[in-house]
Amino acid sequence: MATYEELKVKLDALNKEAEAARQREISTVLSDIREAVLRYEIRPEQIFPTWTRLRSPERRRGPLPPKYRNPMTGQTWSGRGRVPKWLAGPSRDDFLVDRPTP
Known part of the structure; x- marks a missing residue:
């Protein structure tokens, strides 16, 4: 049975590997999303219903x-x-x- 320290080292290595895979896949995913948004003429408000609140801060x-x-x-x-x-x-x-x- 592995010790806590050994498991922690393995977990750190897996987290680093997962982050590297995420970074590699992001550009592909983003280009797919951009392509679909352009193809279907999707507006940001359709994806994020609260888009107007996110874009403009509330007036003081x-x-x-x-x-x-x-x-x-x-x-x-x-x-x-x-x-x-x-x-x-x-x-x-x-x-x-x-x-x-x-």
Whole structure:
């Protein structure tokens, strides 16, 4: 029975051999794919339905309007990101920009 180290060496050799075979076959496979795509006039969206999302990154959203305001300093916070120190602790409803009057 082979030892762990011997099996590990064999596994490494097989992995290297498999990668070499993969590299040899890639060019043939890619040329076959290109030929079929041209022959059948296949569009990338047909192969990858989410192609448009892959090609164009999502647009970054602009800044949000302030949701909370510090009455003492006028500082504002949109509700995203770290909670400001002046808002940590008390009820956030007390600092709402458009809070309903009771």
